[in-house]
Amino acid sequence: METSRVERYRHEVDRWTVGQLRAALDGLPDDMVLRVEVPFGPSSAHPDPWGNDQFVVTAATVDDGDHLPVDEFVVRVDYPADWYVRVI
Numbered sequence: 695m696e697t698s699r700v701e702r703y704r705h706e707v708d709r710w711t712v713g714q715l716r717a718a719l720d721g722l723p724d725d726m727v728l729r730v731e732v733p734f735g736p737s738s739a740h741p742d743p744w745g746n747d748q749f750v751v752t753a754a755t756v757d758d759g760d761h762l763p764v765d766e767f768v769v770r771v772d773y774p775a776d777w778y779v780r781v782i
Contacts, residue, residue, distance in 0.1 A: 698781045705736035707772045710751040718754040719767070727766045729757070735780070736773040750774050 732749060749771035758765045 700779055701782050702777060702779050704776075705773060705778050706775045707736075707750060707752050709774070710753070715751060715754060715769075722756070722767055726756075727764050728769065729766045730769045730771060732771055733773065736776075736778050748773065 750773075751769055752772045753770040755768055755770075756765060757768045
């Protein structure tokens with residue numbers, strides 16, 4: 695039987711300011727679709743199915759990929775910089 699270990703680790707992020715967000719929005723049309731990408735855990739790779747609202751903005755970009763029906767302005771959020779625990 696395999697046993698799990700608990701590991702404490704530091705998660706660092708660069709939080710955006712209002713000024714950075716305003717600069718990213720500059721010149722975009724008012725009717726552009728806005729999408730927010732939310733991680734499963736302290737990472738920017740996966741959406742969070744539990745709807746945790748303790749996030750900070752870490753990036754934003756226009757996603758104009760061919761697979762989208764319309765261009766979207768994507769805001770990426772992440773958990774704040776802090777110490778976290780994970781089971782490994």
